[in-house]
Amino acid sequence: MERPGTFTILARDGHARRGRLLTAHGAVQTPIFMPVGTVGSVKAVCPQDLREVGAQIILGNTYHLYLRPGDELVARRGGLHRFMRWDGPILTDSGGFQVFSLSDLRRLGEEGVEFRSHLDGSRHLFTPEKVVSIQRNLGSDVMMVLDECPPGGSDHDYAAASLGLTTRWARRCREAYPAGSGDQLLFGIVQGGIFEDLREESLAQLRDIGFEGYALGGLSVGEAKEDMYRIMAHMGPRLPEDRPRYLMGVGTPMDILTGIEHGIDMFDCVLPTRNARNGTLYTSLGKVNIKRAEFREDDAPLDPACSCYTCRTFSRAYLRHLYMAKEILSFRLNTIHNLRYFLDLAAGARTAIEAGTYQAFKARVAAVYPE
Amino acid sequence: MERPGTFTILARDGHARRGRLLTAHGAVQTPIFMPVGTVGSVKAVCPQDLREVGAQIILGNTYHLYLRPGDELVARRGGLHRFMRWDGPILTDSGGFQVFSLSDLRRLGEEGVEFRSHLDGSRHLFTPEKVVSIQRNLGSDVMMVLDECPPGGSDHDYAAASLGLTTRWARRCREAYPAGSGDQLLFGIVQGGIFEDLREESLAQLRDIGFEGYALGGLSVGEAKEDMYRIMAHMGPRLPEDRPRYLMGVGTPMDILTGIEHGIDMFDCVLPTRNARNGTLYTSLGKVNIKRAEFREDDAPLDPACSCYTCRTFSRAYLRHLYMAKEILSFRLNTIHNLRYFLDLAAGARTAIEAGTYQAFKARVAAVYPE
Numbered sequence: 001m002e003r004p005g006t007f008t009i010l011a012r013d014g015h016a017r018r019g020r021l022l023t024a025h026g027a028v029q030t031p032i033f034m035p036v037g038t039v040g041s042v043k044a045v046c047p048q049d050l051r052e053v054g055a056q057i058i059l060g061n062t063y064h065l066y067l068r069p070g071d072e073l074v075a076r077r078g079g080l081h082r083f084m085r086w087d088g089p090i091l092t093d094s095g096g097f098q099v100f101s102l103s104d105l106r107r108l109g110e111e112g113v114e115f116r117s118h119l120d121g122s123r124h125l126f127t128p129e130k131v132v133s134i135q136r137n138l139g140s141d142v143m144m145v146l147d148e149c150p151p152g153g154s155d156h157d158y159a160a161a162s163l164g165l166t167t168r169w170a171r172r173c174r175e176a177y178p179a180g181s182g183d184q185l186l187f188g189i190v191q192g193g194i195f196e197d198l199r200e201e202s203l204a205q206l207r208d209i210g211f212e213g214y215a216l217g218g219l220s221v222g223e224a225k226e227d228m229y230r231i232m233a234h235m236g237p238r239l240p241e242d243r244p245r246y247l248m249g250v251g252t253p254m255d256i257l258t259g260i261e262h263g264i265d266m267f268d269c270v271l272p273t274r275n276a277r278n279g280t281l282y283t284s285l286g287k288v289n290i291k292r293a294e295f296r297e298d299d300a301p302l303d304p305a306c307s308c309y310t311c312r313t314f315s316r317a318y319l320r321h322l323y324m325a326k327e328i329l330s331f332r333l334n335t336i337h338n339l340r341y342f343l344d345l346a347a348g349a350r351t352a353i354e355a356g357t358y359q360a361f362k363a364r365v366a367a368v369y370p371e
Numbered sequence: 372m373e374r375p376g377t378f379t380i381l382a383r384d385g386h387a388r389r390g391r392l393l394t395a396h397g398a399v400q401t402p403i404f405m406p407v408g409t410v411g412s413v414k415a416v417c418p419q420d421l422r423e424v425g426a427q428i429i430l431g432n433t434y435h436l437y438l439r440p441g442d443e444l445v446a447r448r449g450g451l452h453r454f455m456r457w458d459g460p461i462l463t464d465s466g467g468f469q470v471f472s473l474s475d476l477r478r479l480g481e482e483g484v485e486f487r488s489h490l491d492g493s494r495h496l497f498t499p500e501k502v503v504s505i506q507r508n509l510g511s512d513v514m515m516v517l518d519e520c521p522p523g524g525s526d527h528d529y530a531a532a533s534l535g536l537t538t539r540w541a542r543r544c545r546e547a548y549p550a551g552s553g554d555q556l557l558f559g560i561v562q563g564g565i566f567e568d569l570r571e572e573s574l575a576q577l578r579d580i581g582f583e584g585y586a587l588g589g590l591s592v593g594e595a596k597e598d599m600y601r602i603m604a605h606m607g608p609r610l611p612e613d614r615p616r617y618l619m620g621v622g623t624p625m626d627i628l629t630g631i632e633h634g635i636d637m638f639d640c641v642l643p644t645r646n647a648r649n650g651t652l653y654t655s656l657g658k659v660n661i662k663r664a665e666f667r668e669d670d671a672p673l674d675p676a677c678s679c680y681t682c683r684t685f686s687r688a689y690l691r692h693l694y695m696a697k698e699i700l701s702f703r704l705n706t707i708h709n710l711r712y713f714l715d716l717a718a719g720a721r722t723a724i725e726a727g728t729y730q731a732f733k734a735r736v737a738a739v740y741p742e
Contacts, residue, residue: 039692039696039698040689040692040693040696040698041693041696041698041700043698043699043700044699044700045700046680046684046700046703046704047684048680068692068695068696069667069688069692069695069696073667073668073688076668077668077670077686077688077689083686083688083689083692084689085684085685085689296440296444297444297447297448299448309417309419313417313418313456314456315448315454317440317444317448317454318411318448318454318455318456321410321411321439321440321454322411322412324439324440325410325411325412325439325440327410327411327412327414328414328415328699328702328703329412329414329415329416329417331699332417332699332703333417
């Protein structure tokens, strides 16, 4: 019987890969987009909705869940899957990104990172061992190592020093959870900013340690898009061939398709869910803002090419009305649609890779989503 | 073939009636509770959810829909049913109550009531003819006449004068929509405050005009509960026997069961939906606030006796977490449960009336919901 962590490449088209990752909660068909369920709920939708839009694996945020309701409470409830009633695979981040972006950062040192909660100002310490322990309590299928996330404009010296710390933290995470010690997988995170040499150095150090998967971190954090694409193009194909590759926190439809082109398998981003709540919707005809006056009396479905509950059921005029009236239902219907768009995008990529038509597929989407 | 408006009494238990009201969008089994869908959406839930919780007929607010998105726009969309994709019966109020409670009231006169929108301050005039026209545009199955809603503390003189105006407005509504002129039904509203003589006078005047159903208005508007119950007990059995009877905007579980006891057939109230959003939940064990610390680690379903999606799927601990974290999903899951409670209550009343055990049923609920 195959063990969790088994990764099989089923087809290739250039660098793009069509794969299958086995987890303790089932297989994930890649390339895949992972909806973000920050605090134990993908905002505005329920597990049934997630299944219906085609979600295979969702993301939970370690930082948020640690603070509220607390990882130990979740462990006593039988883990995150049972707590939130999602029985498919879950990936949890390490909390590092939120500590650097959300909390009141107090002290970054060799031991770990001390911060104050954005909720109540309480003081906490994340060490590599601690974030593994939290993710063990949450029981996610894929755990991430603690990493430092240098800001997008960091120079070579800063990025180099940061990378060293990230590697030492990654080793401590691995030591806290040696390969094969359970059904959860542990992924390493390649840092190094926008510098090819540092990215390669980071990857080499992580490969020495050995992980069940490898992520590109620290992208889409304020750097220029051409820098991000340059690093994706350089590093994508260099990431270990036989392991799943994950581009963290990215991005737009074109970012995702570019990542897939360079051999990335997994993506997550708050874009579809957050934009849904702002009324910005992704359709096969391009991005639209539902509040625009042109939709006032438009009886057509939001996206005639989409088969989600929202598009099957409601008109643009009704969706606009719900948004303008600030009705709660607006959040859910918009989120259902946007998630379906991103999941259909990944499904389309899988089909195209199998058919050897990935470039044509990407070009068709690029005609509508130039960036 | 039976025409919309046909009302059949299937069973009786004391004054309580088990009936069936035929509308252009299907039959309503009474007694029934009607969820309130203020602006074309029962807040936080979708039509599928409404079906699943057992909703038969929902309410739309004429005042809100007139202001946004506008009744003429709704008419061009094919009416409210088609616009919001609810194919069951809909009752619309006349807008009067909201004009008196929400808007900036400018002038009340024989002609109608002038007000400023609570949304943008724009000036509007509701006349009896206008509110019929709006409800014709919305295409509701049950329309209500325009009435003046005197405040709960009104004295006999004020209530008597107000009643006269309400009757004259009711007659103009009927003239604008004569009996049998379409598939929509028009209900009269009995006013008269907390005074039996005025209530009887109001009813006699409305019967002379003739409506497809009769409502008790102006209750649960600040008067003492014993006054409300006194008027319910006095007027319930006096309302026309062969027509549906509707108690507007009421109320708690015990208010509803008391109304049914006195022969009322239809109820609406924002209590279950509004309280759901505040974390106050109705269960077979009594009313609970989901934020209470005792639920932090409680793995039981919210209500072990309930079969709604929320109770079938999630734990009290998870529902508490969603509420504390202000997750949007909390609104929907709580609303689904509370609506199911109120609809199960009505279903339980129907079964008990058929079995001739209504008093025992009411006593069992009263043990948990004393008021």
